[in-house]
Amino acid sequence: MAVVLVLVVIAVASVLFHLLSPWWWTPIASNWNYIDNTIIITFWITGFVFVAVVLFVAYCVFRFRHKPGNRAHYEPENRKLEFWLATVTTIGVVAMLAPGLFVWNQFVTVPQDAxxxxxxxxxxxxxxxxxxxxxxxxxxxxxxxxxxxxxxxxxxxxxxxxxxxxxxxxxxxxxxxxxxxxxxxxxxxxxxxxxxxxxxxxxxxxxxxxxxxxxxxxxxxxxxxxxxxxxxxxxxxxxxxxxxxxxxxxxxxxxxxxxxxxxxxxxxxxx
Missing domain, CATH: 2.60.40.420 (Cupredoxins -  blue copper proteins)
Structure with missing residues (x-):
């Protein structure tokens, strides 16, 4: 239970720190607000995954804690689970990379009048x-x-x-x-x-x-x-x-x- 509580506290505290943190970016003074938007998108995706994984680990520690007489279930392969893990991971990676590639293209495409x-x-x-x-x-x-x-x-x-x-x-x-x-x-x-x-x-x-x-x-x-x-x-x-x-x-x-x-x-x- 101590491990479960620690994991839950970490997840909740991470969200609260973001919402209540006094540290923010310096005010922007150029046209590159696209970079801010890209960082925010990446932050929310990675933040959601972090909180979900930590809470899932906490659930597993609690749900499958040791009890006398319990035996572990051996399942060396689960194609359905592997498919969904690969699909969700791919979607997340693409969602993080696509905005960055779009902004990078703008970042290196210099206007003619520069x-x-x-x-x-x-x-x-x-x-x-x-x-x-x-x-x-x-x-x-x-x-x-x-x-x-x-x-x-x-x-x-x-x-x-x-x-x-x-x-x-x-x-x-x-x-x-x-x-x-x-x-x-x-x-x-x-x-x-x-x-x-x-x-x-x-x-x-x-x-x-x-x-x-x-x-x-x-x-x-x-x-x-x-x-x-x-x-x-x-x-x-x-x-x-x-x-x-x-x-x-x-x-x-x-x-x-x-x-x-x-x-x-x-x-x-x-x-």
Whole structure:
């Protein structure tokens, strides 16, 4: 009976904890409410199965508890039971996977009018690169990373000469416009994550990964690294500031281009 009571308490307490819990998601600030909906669907399916299984185990412990003279019934095969278990399990798995696959397809299908923004992760800081007046990002190579060229932008690529270089971990984006985040790491695995945007992706050395989102409200949001990347991992933080269009243009005009950064570095070297 003690085991039965413990199992029942676990099932009831799990439901009550969900209904009464003070911990909830941060308010969403992007178009990815689909991700919230997918998580909720998965949670309810797995939660229902968890409670059903725990209560079923409690019932079995009580119903088939030891009694003097009782003998166990040996039934090595039950095709009807196996059929229903396989069918219900399949339905549950499909119900969990289908919404996720649908959202994933949206997550990697970038709108044509999205603005490219490169995010560069390295131990333990964030840097960013935005297209300049020509609207294109120049090419880059990790082998070109140096003290005066921290993002490895190729100097012989004319498309990258007017790229906007943002160091210091604070990125600005305009509200209501889609942004494609091009993610690159120059040392180890990182993961660019902004909880309010419900968007994250691993950054793999030697690869360029991506996702897109549309910010839906102005504000300042914290960037986290969601992949253990060394002793400084907890301090690898930054901010994304979502501006009105006017404020964004003002901020953009205050940033330095790759050409200006290189010229400044050459002046310092000469001095």
């Amino acid at each position: 603005t490219n923004v490169e995010v560069v992760g390295q131990q333990w800081q964030w840097s960013f690169r935005l297209p300049g007046a020509n609207g294109q990002l120049g090419t880059s190579d990790t082998r070109d990373v140096s003290g005066d060229n921290p993002l490895g932008v190729k100097k012989n690529d004319a498309a990258g000469l007017d790229d906007i270089i943002v160091e210091g971990g604070e990125l600005h984006v305009p509200v209501g416009k889609p942004v494609k985040m091009l993610l690159r790491s120059i040392d180890v695995l990182h993961d660019f994550y902004v909880p309010e945007f419900r968007a994250k992706m691993d950054m793999v050395p030697g690869m360029v990964t991506y996702f897109w989102f549309t910010p839906t409200r102005t504000g300042t949001f914290e960037v986290l690294c969601a992949e253990l990347c060394g002793v400084g991992h907890p301090q690898m933080r930054g901010t994304v500031v979502v501006d009105s269009e006017a404020d964004y243009q003002t901020w953009l005009g205050q940033q330095h281009t790759f050409t200006q950064m290189m010229a400044s570095g050459e002046v310092k070297t000469t001095q």
